[in-house]
Amino acid sequence: MDINGSVAIVTGASRGIGKEITRALVERHAQVIALDVDADELEKTAADVGADAFPADVRDPAHAEAVVQHALDRYGRLDIVVANAGIGWAGDFAGMPPERLTNLVAVNVAAPMMLARAALPTMLPSRRGSLVFISSIVGSLLMPQETVYSATKAAIDGFAEPLREELRGSGIHVSTVVPAVVRTKFFETRGEPYDRKFPRMIGPERIAAAVVSAIEHDAKRRLVPRWIVIPIRLHGMAPASYRALSRRFGG
Numbered sequence: 001m002d003i004n005g006s007v008a009i010v011t012g013a014s015r016g017i018g019k020e021i022t023r024a025l026v027e028r029h030a031q032v033i034a035l036d037v038d039a040d041e042l043e044k045t046a047a048d049v050g051a052d053a054f055p056a057d058v059r060d061p062a063h064a065e066a067v068v069q070h071a072l073d074r075y076g077r078l079d080i081v082v083a084n085a086g087i088g089w090a091g092d093f094a095g096m097p098p099e100r101l102t103n104l105v106a107v108n109v110a111a112p113m114m115l116a117r118a119a120l121p122t123m124l125p126s127r128r129g130s131l132v133f134i135s136s137i138v139g140s141l142l143m144p145q146e147t148v149y150s151a152t153k154a155a156i157d158g159f160a161e162p163l164r165e166e167l168r169g170s171g172i173h174v175s176t177v178v179p180a181v182v183r184t185k186f187f188e189t190r191g192e193p194y195d196r197k198f199p200r201m202i203g204p205e206r207i208a209a210a211v212v213s214a215i216e217h218d219a220k221r222r223l224v225p226r227w228i229v230i231p232i233r234l235h236g237m238a239p240a241s242y243r244a245l246s247r248r249f250g251g
Contacts, residue, residue: 001130001173001215003028007075009067010034011058011115012085013051014041017134017182020208021082023049028212031075035067036085058085058111059103064118072122079126081119082211083112084134086152093147101148108152113159120172127171130215133160134207135178140232164220175214177222179207 008025012018013034022034022045032051036042039055046053054070056063071078086108089100116131123129138146139153157176164174181201202225210222223229 003030003215006079007031007071007077008080010082010084012036014038014045017204017207018084019045020204021084021211022051024208024212026050033071059106061114064114068118068122078119078122080130081115082132083115085111088149090146104148104152109155123172124170129172132175132211132214135176137178137180137228141235173218175219177210177214179224180228182207
């Protein structure tokens with residue numbers, strides 16, 4: 001899919017991965033609607049990268065229809081959706097605040113589904129479009145101490161695959177981008193800092209590049225960095241062996 005001239009929505013766009021995705025799409029001459037709950041930070045980002053700011057809380061189901069309608073009213077169409085907004089939580093599941101649990105499910109699972117649902121009736125008649133969901137390595141490896149976050153990212157992987165098959169032949173392509181550990185403020189708000197030496201953090205611009213690649217090449221999945229396919233495959237083929245190694249090396 002050619003990004004040049006397309007209209008895109010990016011959620012969680014005010015900072016980190018979302019900001020870099022927005023920047024990368026604008027640099028490829030897309031009209032980008034940047035959505036985030038932090039209106040002040042969003043306005044700064046939009047001014048910095050040349051995007052259209054749309055303040056909204058993705059926990060509100062009405063945000064999806066509203067931002068899609070905004071795209072239609074302002075640009076006349078919608079071509080790309082990048083569901084990036086996400087929150088985390090680390091710690092013992094038994095001690096997890098109930099409101100944090102419901103927020104993780106609302107932001108990480110329900111919001112991307114609602115946005116895809118709102119976007120598809122607009123995309124399908126044109127037989128052209130791209131839906132990109134930002135997942136995580138923990139959705140495949142299902143990490144303890146990040147139990148709910150892992151489950152939400154596994155849910156997104158589980159949603160994207162059948163949706164891709166449902167849309168086969170429609171011209172709408174569904175991609176997931178699976179990062180390992182990304183250098184953002186995510187770890188400041190999840191309850192625990194990231195203090196492991198391995199895997200090393202990578203910059204959010206690498207995730208943005210993977211999103212662009214997934215859109216341009218209609219890729220089903222992009223892993224960043226690529227080597228994370230090794231633990232993911234080991235976990236799938238020999239989960240007991242993977243878990244033993246993970247315990248030994250602090251995973």
